[in-house]
Amino acid sequence: MKLSSRLETVARHVLPGLPAADIGADHALLSVYLVRQGISPRVIIGELNRGPYERAQRYVREQGLEMCIEVRQGDGLEVLAPHEVASVVIAGMGGKNIAGILLKSLARAYTYQRYVLQPMRPYYPLRKVLADLGWAIVDEEVAADDAEFYPIVVVEPRRCPAYHLGELELELGPRILERATQPGVKEFLQQELVRYERAIAGLRQAGSAEARDKLAAYHKLKMRLEEMMDPGWS
Numbered sequence: 001m002k003l004s005s006r007l008e009t010v011a012r013h014v015l016p017g018l019p020a021a022d023i024g025a026d027h028a029l030l031s032v033y034l035v036r037q038g039i040s041p042r043v044i045i046g047e048l049n050r051g052p053y054e055r056a057q058r059y060v061r062e063q064g065l066e067m068c069i070e071v072r073q074g075d076g077l078e079v080l081a082p083h084e085v086a087s088v089v090i091a092g093m094g095g096k097n098i099a100g101i102l103l104k105s106l107a108r109a110y111t112y113q114r115y116v117l118q119p120m121r122p123y124y125p126l127r128k129v130l131a132d133l134g135w136a137i138v139d140e141e142v143a144a145d146d147a148e149f150y151p152i153v154v155v156e157p158r159r160c161p162a163y164h165l166g167e168l169e170l171e172l173g174p175r176i177l178e179r180a181t182q183p184g185v186k187e188f189l190q191q192e193l194v195r196y197e198r199a200i201a202g203l204r205q206a207g208s209a210e211a212r213d214k215l216a217a218y219h220k221l222k223m224r225l226e227e228m229m230d231p232g233w234s
């Protein structure tokens with residue numbers, strides 16, 4: 001079956017051979033893919049809302065996969081028992097929403113081995129919570145679908161001290177920035193650079209004291225990003 005590049009990239013980071021969960025999965029496409037590709041022997045889908053929950057159930061039934069994919073209605077990780085799965089996917093939700101799901105069931109959240117997270121903007125609230133918790137960002141990737149870029153953050157929850165991430169790392173990802181010159185990543189960062197340039201142009205027009213402070217902050221971010229994308233530039 002053909003999956004979007006975004007969800008296919010997510011699937012590559014799910015721990016193979018072990019049960020997985022997909023939280024917020026109205027179309028159930030990823031879960032069906034994980035089972036059909038032999039990546040996950042069993043998947044639990046968690047859906048908050050009635051309509052999407054029924055839609056996921058219907059698709060799983062149509063695919064004849066009720067024995068391997070269970071659809072549960074509920075909020076975030078509350079649909080899972082501690083240690084019930086190895087990998088938890090949370091994809092296609094805002095960074096703040098994903099962070100909220102982790103924090104709401106924190107004790108339980110520590111019992112799963114790996115999270116494969118695909119936040120939508122703004123990204124920084126998610127990485128801020130991960131850094132405050134001391135959870136290691138073990139890998140990050142950028143998936144591209146129809147000229148849209150999607151960062152994917154792979155996290156392993158550990159009881160480690162909080163660590164610091166700078167503003168650029170919070171928004172764009174420490175593992176992504178390490179590979180700033182690589183194809184795929186570079187295009188994503190170029191798009192972000194254009195966003196900073198547009199923000200700077202807008203703030204210049206505004207001219208207020210608040211806009212001046214923001215302008216200085218955006219300038220710093222833009223310069224750091226340019227340095228990372230072209231280390232010989234400075």
Ligand SMILES: C[S@@+](CC[C@H](N)C(=O)[O-])C[C@H]1O[C@@H](n2cnc3c(N)ncnc32)[C@H](O)[C@@H]1O
Nearest residue numbers: 023024025026046047048049052075076091092
């Ligand atoms: C935009 S869809 C993303 C679907 C899929 N994960 C993907 O990436 O294509 C977000 C889904 O998350 C569900 N959702 C939002 N908050 C949730 C929560 N706290 N717990 C479970 N599901 C949630 C919504 O009902 C919706 O179906």
